[in-house]
Amino acid sequence: MDEDAGSMERIFNNGAGAIVTKSIGLKPRKGYPNPTVIELEHGILNAIGLPNPGIENFKDEIIKLKKINIPVIGSIFGTDSEEFVTLAEKMQNYGVDALELNMSCPHAKGYGLEIGCDPDLVKEITLNVKKSTNIPVFVKISPNLANIVEIAKSAEEGNADGIVAINTLKAMKIDIEMQMPVLSNKIGGYSGNAIKPIGIRCVYEISKNIDIPVIGVGGITTGIDAIEYFMAGASSVQVGSAIYQRGLDVFKKICDEIKIWMENHRYNNISDLVGVAHK
Amino acid sequence: MNYPKVVKILETKKETLDIKTIKFEYSEDINPGQFFMIWIPNVDEIPMSVSYIGDKIKGITFKRIGDATNALFELKSGDKIGIRGPYGNGFEIHGKNILFVAGGTGIAMIAPSVEEAMKKDIKTTVLIGVKNKNELFFENRIKKYGAELLISTDDGSKGYKGVVSDLAEEIMTDNKFDQVLTCGPELMMKKLFEKSKNISFQASLERYMKCGFGICGQCCVGKGLRVCNEGPVFDGKTLEKIEDFGIFKRDASGKKVIF
Ligand SMILES: Cc1cc2nc3c(=O)[nH]c(=O)nc-3n(C[C@H](O)[C@H](O)[C@H](O)COP(=O)(O)OP(=O)(O)OC[C@H]3O[C@@H](n4cnc5c(N)ncnc54)[C@H](O)[C@@H]3O)c2cc1C
Ligand SMILES: Cc1cc2nc3c(=O)[nH]c(=O)nc-3n(C[C@H](O)[C@H](O)[C@H](O)COP(=O)(O)O)c2cc1C
Ligand code: FES
Numbered sequence: 001m002d003e004d005a006g007s008m009e010r011i012f013n014n015g016a017g018a019i020v021t022k023s024i025g026l027k028p029r030k031g032y033p034n035p036t037v038i039e040l041e042h043g044i045l046n047a048i049g050l051p052n053p054g055i056e057n058f059k060d061e062i063i064k065l066k067k068i069n070i071p072v073i074g075s076i077f078g079t080d081s082e083e084f085v086t087l088a089e090k091m092q093n094y095g096v097d098a099l100e101l102n103m104s105c106p107h108a109k110g111y112g113l114e115i116g117c118d119p120d121l122v123k124e125i126t127l128n129v130k131k132s133t134n135i136p137v138f139v140k141i142s143p144n145l146a147n148i149v150e151i152a153k154s155a156e157e158g159n160a161d162g163i164v165a166i167n168t169l170k171a172m173k174i175d176i177e178m179q180m181p182v183l184s185n186k187i188g189g190y191s192g193n194a195i196k197p198i199g200i201r202c203v204y205e206i207s208k209n210i211d212i213p214v215i216g217v218g219g220i221t222t223g224i225d226a227i228e229y230f231m232a233g234a235s236s237v238q239v240g241s242a243i244y245q246r247g248l249d250v251f252k253k254i255c256d257e258i259k260i261w262m263e264n265h266r267y268n269n270i271s272d273l274v275g276v277a278h279k
Numbered sequence: 280m281n282y283p284k285v286v287k288i289l290e291t292k293k294e295t296l297d298i299k300t301i302k303f304e305y306s307e308d309i310n311p312g313q314f315f316m317i318w319i320p321n322v323d324e325i326p327m328s329v330s331y332i333g334d335k336i337k338g339i340t341f342k343r344i345g346d347a348t349n350a351l352f353e354l355k356s357g358d359k360i361g362i363r364g365p366y367g368n369g370f371e372i373h374g375k376n377i378l379f380v381a382g383g384t385g386i387a388m389i390a391p392s393v394e395e396a397m398k399k400d401i402k403t404t405v406l407i408g409v410k411n412k413n414e415l416f417f418e419n420r421i422k423k424y425g426a427e428l429l430i431s432t433d434d435g436s437k438g439y440k441g442v443v444s445d446l447a448e449e450i451m452t453d454n455k456f457d458q459v460l461t462c463g464p465e466l467m468m469k470k471l472f473e474k475s476k477n478i479s480f481q482a483s484l485e486r487y488m489k490c491g492f493g494i495c496g497q498c499c500v501g502k503g504l505r506v507c508n509e510g511p512v513f514d515g516k517t518l519e520k521i522e523d524f525g526i527f528k529r530d531a532s533g534k535k536v537i538f
Contacts, residue, residue: 003496003533010503022496022533030531034316034324037490038363039281048489051497053534177285178320178359244494248503 015252043192047185104142104167126158207233223257283361294416311391312369318361323347328388374457382463408443469525480515
C-alpha cells in the first residue's frame with residue numbers, strides 16, 4: 001500500500017509516523033504474473049517481483065507527499081553501486097527524508113538478497129550511496145542468511161545510519177489439488193505473525209553486535225509485538241502485513257497499545273526500553 | 280482465507296463468439312457485484328465478477344482479450360481452476376425506480392444486481408451498450424427477470440444507434456430515477472456520471488489487481504482507496520474526490536496509463 005501518493009497519505013493519516021515507499025528501481029517493472037500474493041494459516045506469502053513504475057515516474061508521487069509534509073523513506077533496489085547511487089540521488093532530489101537500500105528481497109533475480117548476501121558488495125554500495133547523498137541511509141537486510149550479523153556489520157562499515165531487519169523469509173506453498181506451487185514464481189517471501197520470532201532473533205543478534213540503530217520489522221501486529229522488538233534492540237519499527245489483519249488504522253492502534261503498555265509499566269520514553277533484553 | 284479453492288468446472292456456455300460463461304460449485308455467500316480471483320494454473324490469476332449466484336453453483340462470464348481469458352475460454356467441464364473470494368462490496372440497491380447502465384462485458388457484473396432489484400420489487404430499467412449486436416449477451420436473462428431492457432449499438436445493428444451514455448441521457452429526461460448504477464468502460468461511466476447530475480450514482484471500477492484483499496496496494500485510486508476492498512463500487516460523492524476517475528489507471532508496474 002505504498003506505491004502511490006494517495007495511499008501513502010492515507011496510511012500517514014492513519015497514524016504512521018513515516019512511510020517507506022515500495023522499492024523503486026531504474027525502469028518500470030511489472031513484476032511476476034499472478035498469483036503473487038496469497039494468505040496462509042499464519043502469514044502472507046508473496047512474490048510480487050519488485051513491481052514499480054520506475055524512478056522517473058515516481059517523482060510526482062514523492063513531490064505530492066512532500067508538499068503536505070509527510071515524512072517519506074525512499075526504498076530503492078539496483079544491481080550494483082552505480083544503479084543504487086543514481087536512484088539514491090534522484091530520491092534525494094525529489095525530497096525524501098531518508099533512504100532504505102533494499103538488499104533483501106528474496107524473490108527477484110539479480111536484485112535484493114542476491115546482493116545482500118555479499119558483505120563486500122553491501123559495504124561498497126552503502127559507502128557509495130553515503131558519499132553521494134546527505135540524508136540518512138538505512139540498509140534493509142534479509143533473514144535468509146547465515147551471516148546476518150556480518151552483513152549488518154558491513155553496512156555499518158559502509159557508514160549506514162541504521163539497519164532495517166527483517167525482510168520476508170523464503171517460503172513456498174504447494175497446492176495439493178493442483179499438485180504445484182501456487183505462486184507463479186514458485187518461491188516467495190513469508191511475512192506476518194509467523195515470522196515475528198525470527199525477526200526478534202535477528203534484531204537481537206544484530207543490535208548486540210553493532211552500534212547504529214536497528215529498525216525492527218516482521219510480524220508486528222500489536223503494540224505488544226512492537227514492545228518486544230524494542231526490548232530486542234529496535235529503536236523504531238515498521239508494519240506491513242498487519243494492515244490486512246487489523247485494517248488501515250493498525251498504525252493508530254499499535255501506537256495506542258504501546259502508550260498503554262508504557263503507562264502501565266511506568267515508562268516515559270521508548271528509548272528506555274530499547275535493548276533491555278540484552279542485559 | 281485468501282487462498283484459492285480448487286474447483287472443477289461443471290459447465291461452460293458460449294454466450295457470443297468471444298464471450299463465455301463458466302460455472303462451478305463454490306458455497307460462499309455473495310453480494311451481487313462482488314468478484315472472484317480466478318487462478319488459471321501456469322497462466323495467471325485474474326479478477327472476474329460473479330455473474331451467476333446460486334446457493335451452491337456460481338458463475339463468471341468473460342470476454343477473451345488476452346492470455347488468461349483465452350486460456351479460460353479453452354477450458355472444458357472437468358478442468359480445474361482456483362477460486363478466491365468473494366471480494367469487494369457490490370452495489371447498494373435502494374429506491375423505487377432504478378436505472379442500470381452496462382457497457383460491454385459490464386452486464387456480467389450487473390445481471391445479478393438486476394435480479395436482486397427485481398426480487399425487491401423495484402422498478403428496474405436496464406440499458407446495455409455494445410459495439411454491434413453480435414457482442415450482445417444476457418438479453419433474454421434480463422428480460423426474464425422482468426426488467427425493462429433497452430439496447431444501444433455503436434453501429435446501429437440493434438436498438439438505439441450510438442453510445443449508451445447518450446441513450447441514458449434520453450431515458451433520464453423522460454423518467455425520474457432514484458439511482459443510476461453502472462459498470463463498463465470508465466469513460467462511458469464518467470460521461471454518465473456528468474449526465475446523472477443529482478441522481479444517486481454508483482459505478483463499478485476496474486483496476487489491475489494482484490492480492491484482491493487490500494494488502495499489495497496495486498489497485499488504489501484517489502487517496503488510497505483500494506478498488507479490491509473499498510470498491511469496486513464507489514458512489515458519486517466518493518467518485519467526485521477520486522481524481523483518477525475517467526482520467527487514468529495504473530498498469531502492473533504502477534505506471535499511470537491515460538484512458
Ligand atoms: C473487479 C473486476 C471485475 C472484472 N470482471 C470481469 C467480468 O466479469 N468479465 C470480464 O470479461 N472481465 C472482467 N474483468 C476484466 C478482466 O479481469 C480482464 O479482462 C482480464 O484480467 C484480462 O486478462 P488477460 O490475461 O486475458 O488479458 P491481458 O492481455 O493480460 O490484459 C488485458 C487487459 O486486462 C486487464 N488485466 C489484466 N490482468 C489484470 C488483473 N490482474 N487485474 C485487473 N485487470 C487486469 C488490464 O487492463 C490489461 O490491460 C474484471 C476486472 C476487475 C478488476
Ligand atoms: C505484498 C508485499 C510487498 C512487499 N514489498 C516490499 C518492497 O517493495 N520492498 C521491501 O523492502 N520489502 C517489501 N516487503 C517486505 C516488508 O516490507 C516487510 O519487510 C515484511 O513483510 C515483514 O514485515 P510484516 O510481517 O510486518 O509484513 C513486502 C511485503 C509484502 C507482504
Ligand atoms: S489488489 Fe492488492 S490491494 Fe487491491
